[in-house]
Amino acid sequence: MNTLQTYFVNVLGCKVNQYDAQQIEQLLERYGLKKAEQSDDGDIIVVHTCGVTAAAAQKxxxxxxxxQRNNPLAHVFVTGCAADIELTDVGQDPVFRVPAGADWIQRLDQQLNELAMPEKHEMENLETDTFTISRFGDHTRAFLKVQDGCDIGCSFCIIPQLRKEPRDKAIADAVREASALTEAGYREIVVTGVSVGLYGRGRGSSLAEMLRNLVNLPNIGRIRLSSLHPGELTDELLEVWSAHSNIMPHLHLSLQSGSDAVLHAMRRGYTAEEYYDAVLRARAALDNPAFTTDVIVGFPGETDTYFEESYAFCKKVGFSQMHVFTYSPRPKTMAAKMGHQINGAIAMERSEKLRELGETMALNYHRQFQGLEAEVLVERVKDGIGSGYTRHYIPAEFACSEDQQNAVLPVRVAETTSTGISGVISL
Structure with missing residues (x-):
């Protein structure tokens, strides 16, 4: 058997999966493997899967x-949320499978050890949640996963079954990892997890305490938080957030519905009023924060009245961006077994109406910055045009030179649309 030399990682799905993929790459490189430019050239191929929806599992x-078809000689590993054969049975030659869970890195390492690697090794104390990364590809923003797993139990979600129970990264490990990423030149750290607001619940700590340890690291740049549950927006968290300007004023606060009846059926654990209270507290504490969210349309039992309640509530909040999803049944979830499934045409019509509202709200939020100066982290430069995100997570474009990539630049906002802003550098 020939010694394996190269690898290729194909990652699907969320920020947590993007982070996991970096762990996979750095594990493979400890074996002496080199990254291939394309899958056809990989001796080992890892497909890091997503299973959040039936469509994601199908993809x-x-x-x-x-x-497998393009590179039949490669050893194909399937990892991630949809790694279980029940979710991704391809009906072909068997592949190496490592489903998600607390010890998936160890199990991947064990399977790799059985192959003919250029550098055989035994890694001591290799644990998924303490296996830190020191780079994040060619990005200017790096994800820092501090939490995994979920037990909230939303009726439409299969992730608790796939990612298992909540677990945390120790603050010392997160600080060490953030320091390495900062030293490597990443100007923004996105603190993420499957349910990042649950951080510290099992260890007598909190997300606020985690942030207190990150904000004052030498040369730390921007810090951004990923998705939060409204109940996780504590006074302690807002106090830390408001005290440090390098924590960005942007909250992805998942809503899913603005109707109390639908929220109850979803088992979200809050009412529309409680959600709105979280919004008001954040607005009182932070600098005109941007609220982005997810909304599911056409959930089982969503009547015309319930949809109109949800529509009116979204309008009341005034989101800067809404991700609107048309509900589709996810096998093995409570919602898939519910009665009163919504006609597909009706659900699509409602989704379109809510998306139009989302565009209007985005435009209204962006217009507040017309003529003002916004700080933008330049993530890429192509054909003389730089692009990146403002502090408030608004996409921005402007004339820029390649040597300004990865810099935080002041941009005078000249034009606003529902999709972002454009302007000129005002140095």
Whole structure:
């Protein structure tokens, strides 16, 4: 058997999966493998799957088949949320499978050890939640996963079954990792997790305490938080947030519905009024924060009246960006077994109406910055045009030179649309 030399990682899904993929790459490189430019050149191919929806699992299956078809000699590993054969059975030659869970890195390492690697090794104390990364590809923003797993138990969600129970990264490990990423030149750290607001619940700590340890690291740049549950927006967290200007004034606060009846059926654990209270507290504490959110339309039992309640509530909040999803049943969830499933045409019509509202709200939020100066982290430069995000997570474009990539620049806002802003550098 020839010694394996190269690898290729194909990652699907969320920020947590993007982080996991970096762990996979750095594990493979400890074995002496080199990253291939394309999947056809990989001796080992890892497909890091997503299973949050039936469509995501289907895309994962298609990707596995494509990798096997295009490179039949490669060893194909399937990892991530949809790694279980029940979710991604491709009906072809068996592949190496490492489903998500607390010890998935160890199990991947064990399977790799059985192959002919250029550098055989035994890694001591290799644990998924303490295996830190020191780079994040070619990005200017790096994700820092501090939490995994979830037990909230929303009726439409299968992730608790796939990612298992909540668990945390120790603050010392997170600080060490953030320091390494900062030293490597990343100007923004996105603190993320499957349910990042649950951080510290099992260890007598909190997300606020985590942030207190990150904000004053030498040369630390921007810090941004990923998705929060409204109940996780504590006074302690807002106090830390408001005291440090390098924590960005942007909250992804998942809503899912603005109707109390639908929220109850979803088992979200809050009412629309409680959600709005979280919004008001954040607005009182932070600098005109941007609220982005997810909304599911056409959930089982969503009547015309319930939808109108949700629509009116979204309008009341005034989100800067809404991700609108048309509900589709996810096998093995409570919602999939519920009665009163919504007609697809009706759900699509409602989704379109809510998306139009989302565009209007985004434009209204962006217009507040017309003529003002916004700080933008330049993430890429192509054909003389730089692009990146403002502190408030608004996409921005402006004339820029390549040597300004990865810099935080002041941009005078000249034009606003529902999709972002454009302007000129005002140095």
């Amino acid at each position: 994962s299956r298609q990707t596995i088949r494509k990798m």
